[in-house]
Amino acid sequence: MSYQLIELDIQATDNIQCLHCQQHVINWAEEQYIQPCEHVLFIAMDIGFEYMTDEFEQTMPRSVDDLHAHDDQVNMFAEIVKSTYPDYLIFKSDLGIEGYFRYVGFTA
Ligand SMILES: [Zn+2]
Numbered sequence: 616m617s618y619q620l621i622e623l624d625i626q627a628t629d630n631i632q633c634l635h636c637q638q639h640v641i642n643w644a645e646e647q648y649i650q651p652c653e654h655v656l657f658i659a660m661d662i663g664f665e666y667m668t669d670e671f672e673q674t675m676p677r678s679v680d681d682l683h684a685h686d687d688q689v690n691m692f693a694e695i696v697k698s699t700y701p702d703y704l705i706f707k708s709d710l711g712i713e714g715y716f717r718y719v720g721f722t723a
Pocket residue numbers: 633634635636637638652653654655
């Protein structure tokens with residue numbers, strides 16, 4: 616295990632900022648609210664991935680396409696933490712649906 620899980624105490628409608636460069640990587644003021652900076656490895660929800668770098672995907676045992684093809688049987692968080700990426704942070708935040716979360720991965 617080489618990740619650190621940080622649970623954000625924010626609402627589903629709040630922006631999420633990069634801890635390195637302060638960019639709003641989830642920015643609800645933008646039509647395209649996914650605004651990854653160079654420090655973002657992935658942006659995922661329990662129900663699927665919204666963004667992932669090729670570099671991070673290569674460290675996962677299964678491809679994103681494969682996971683999405685089986686998204687009714689796959690636990691996305693469990694798949695993310697199977698990554699062999701050396702050191703990363705996961706920001707976990709409420710998705711606004713009971714029991715569902717968003718996960719934003721950053722370089723450490
Ligand atoms: Zn950044």
